[in-house]
Amino acid sequence: MAFSEGVRGQLAVRFEVLLPHLNERQRRLMCATEARLLGHGGIRAVARAAKVSETTVRRGVLELESGELELSEGRVRRPGGGRKRAEEVDSGVLPALMALVEPDERGDPMSPLRWTTKSLRSLAQELTRQGHPVSAMTVGRLLKENGFSLQAQAKTLEGKQHPDRDAQFRYINEQVKQHQADGEPVISVDTKKKEMLGQLPNVGRQWRPKGDPVQVEDHSFFTGPKGDAAIPYGIYDLTADTGWVNVGVDHDTSTFAVASIRRWWQARGHHDYPHATRLLITADAGGSNSYRYRVWKSELAAFAAETGLAVTVCHFPPGTSKWNKVEHRLFSHIAMNWRGRPLTSHEVVVKTIAATRTRTGLQVEAELDPGSYPTGTTVSKAYLDSLPIEQHPERGTWNYTIHPDGPAPSEHESVRRPGDTTRTQFLEMLADPLLTGMTREELAALSDQLAPAQAAQREERCYQHRGGRRRKAPGDHGRPLLTGPDKVLITVLYLRQVCSQKVLYYMLALSDRTISKAIGDTRRLLDDTGTSVGLSAVRFTKPDHLVAFLHTGMSPTEVRPALPEQLSDPALTGMSRTDLHALIDRLSKRQAALVERRRFTQRGGHRQPGTRSGVFRQKINDSERVLATVLMDRKVCTGGVLTELFQITRGTLTNAFRDVRPLLEEDGITSPPASVTHRTVEALLASTATKSNTPTQPAT
Structure with a gap:
């Protein structure tokens, strides 16, 4: 049946307005309704006006005539429509995928993905290679449905934990609360990571004009190991929520650490706490403020004496430095403040640190410390014992108080703090x-x-x-x-x-x-x-x-006498001094070569670079080795007398005999036995003073 142009135009207008707002089923039913109203030829006219297939309109008409219009809420099609899922078509794809993504200790040890990143694309390619063709999106859906998700590594394994770890945490908390309740300063200290200066890359991003990034070196080692560096030592005031950073330029030593605390006290501490009598320092167990370092404690003792403060130090257990407040209350904000910015000079470092602020009110001050803090200084144990250090009853190695009124060493004592x-x-x-x-x-x-x-x-x-x-x-x-x-x-x-x-x-x-x-x-x-x-x-x-x-000007009793000259007496050696000196000169080089050969055998090869290379004097030199061997072969005295004379151990004396005797036997040198064997050092030395230098039988 032919329809007029007006009817077809009205259909086109209705369809153009309504169809974009309907879903698939609603569009099909609407077209079917219009076709039934038009009667014979309506299906073709509606299909052309709506620009759809006649089959679609005819299927809608059949649905209206059959009366099956009821569907569950939210559905457009009856259940069972569409393409089947990959795991239904291929029942082996899911087990194959699970075998690939299992942890390494349970997965296939021969899997090609064992040592590579298991991305969705890599997994899809491997499954396709195994005869299970799937797409990366399908792999992602299967993983999510089976409880997998993208996860980073979790830093939760802390290694072996100290048995007193929790007790030390509680003790530090109690000390902090007591000092804060009494109005005394409490600070957390540590050294931030050493920063190399220059046009070097720094992690993070910052807003800049599009296409205009900061140009930096592609490798930081271009500055060389001796390039300028900044060493930030941070002091965080737990009560006032303020930070103070001393930026050093030399070395991160214990002297530098205490100097930083001293500069903080002079700049902020004594102003914020004018009536303070005590200072509590919380620090980690290593680094320049390690509880093992004598210099750290000696410098703190000097600081306590200067300020009149009783300095209490509580160290965190080993491996727990990140629990120190300075790490996440100060250093983390500094790192965020200079992210994506090259640290080109000490001025940039200082000003960037000083500009650090937080919404909670943190304020940070920073100063440059151009002082020299060389490494290599030490403190004797005697001087450390003389310091007024009081160890706490609870874990005294980690918790101690340094009082400001310690005794000073005497004038001639060598137990002094470095200076x-x-x-x-x-x-x-x-x-x-x-x-x-x-x-x-x-x-x-x-x-x-x-x-x-x-x-x-x-x-x-x-x-x-x-x-x-x-x-x-x-x-x-x-x-x-x-x-x-x-x-x-x-x-x-x-x-x-x-x-x-x-x-x-x-x-x-x-x-x-x-x-x-x-x-x-x-x-x-x-x-x-x-x-x-x-x-x-x-x-x-x-x-x-x-x-x-x-x-x-007087020699103490603990002074070694002029042994070589005194023991070279012909009455003891059985040969003239000239013959003895010639013998020593002849055997010195051969003896050194023998020692080096023995050490080569013990090492199993040549000396490694950076070793001592034999430049240090031994406890008994070459001439004394020959002299001691000659005296022992002649039985002038016992081995105990020789060890006492030369102030060496019996093992060192035995090594000397082992080096020299083969050389004497090789040259066929024998010495006649002495008439008397001295059992004490006094008897041996007295014999050289009483016997005259009469000619003796030379060695053969």
Whole structure:
């Protein structure tokens, strides 16, 4: 049946207005209703006006005629319509997917995805390879339906926990509450991560004009290991919610840590707490404020004496530094404030820290500390014992109070806190000709002779450390603890066997590593220039004895006598002094080679780079080894007498015999036995004074 243009136009207008607002089923039923009203030919006319398929209109008419119009709420189609899910078509796809995403300890050890990132696309590709073709979206749906989700790593494994961990947390909380209730200051301290300066990348993003990011180096190591750095040491006031950061430029040492606390007290502390008598410090267990460091405690004792405060320190257990308030109350906000910004200078670091603010009212102040805080200083145990440190009954290693009224060491005690003044005084005393065996002018001339070689040696070491030449002029920080003349002086004292390294680092308040490195470097230069120093007639085993000797001029009883000269008496050795000296000279190099061969066998190879390289004197030198072996072979005295004479252990003496005897046997040298075997040191030394130097039978 033909319809007029007006009817078709009205249908087109109605469909254009209503159909976009209807769902699939409603559009189909509306078209079917209009077709039934038009009668014969209505299906074709409606399909053309609505621009749909005639089949769609015809299906709607059948639904109206059948009367099945009731569907559950929210549904457009009857259940069962549409394409079946992938897991219904392929029953093996889900088990295969679960095998891929299982934890590694339960999954297939031969799976290609065991060592790669398990992204949706990677999983889909692997399933397709195994004969289960699916898309990445289907894999994501299957994972979510089976309880999987994208998850990052959770930092919850804290390793072995200290048994007193929880008790220490409760104790720190009690101490903080007590000090705050009494109106006393409570601070949390720690060192923030060391920041290298320059056009270096910094994590985070900041708003900038589109397409105009800050240009930075693609690798931070371009600045070199000796580039400028900033070391922020933070002090957070738990009561006032204020922060104070001391930005250092040298080293993160215990001296720097206490200096930062001192600067905070002078700038803020004594203004905010004018009537304070106590100070509570909470700190972690490591770093520059470690409870193990003697320098930390000695510097705090000096700070307590200066301010009159009783300083209480409570350390967090090892491995719990992130519980320290300064970490998430101060450092986290500083890191957020300079995110995405290169730290190009110390001024940028200081001003960025000082501009840190939070909505809760945190205010931060910062200052630059250009001071020098060299590493290598130490404090003797005797000085630490003299400090007024009171350990708490609860875990006294972590909790202690330093009182401001401690006893001062006596004038001649070598137990002093580290300081340039004290060290300079001791170095001046040690330059005495009685110890060095040369005048001060000769010692100064030797220092001037070695100065260029020392500078070249230091530059070579820095070159190797940097991995190349300097990229800028040396800075004005990082001043060494020992100057070139100082290194020459202590090396001369050590090579003359005036005292041990232990005595030197006790007196100079330096670490054993600093002393040994200075001696090792200078010893090489002395060997290169052919400079030799003789042995001293005395040897001191304690710092106080050496200081007393320099003050009084009298040798204490704990002084080693001039043994080589006294024991070289022909009456004891069975040979003239000339023959003995010739024998020592002949065996020295061979003995050194034998020792090195034995150590090579023990090591299983050559010396590793950076080892001591044999530059340190042994407890008994080469000439004394030969002399002791000759005396023992002749049975002049017992082994106990020799160990007492040379102040060595029986094991050291046995090693000397093991080195020298094969050389004597190789040369066919035998010594006639002595007529008397001395059982005591006094009897042996007395025999050299009573016997005349009559000709004796030479060694054969």
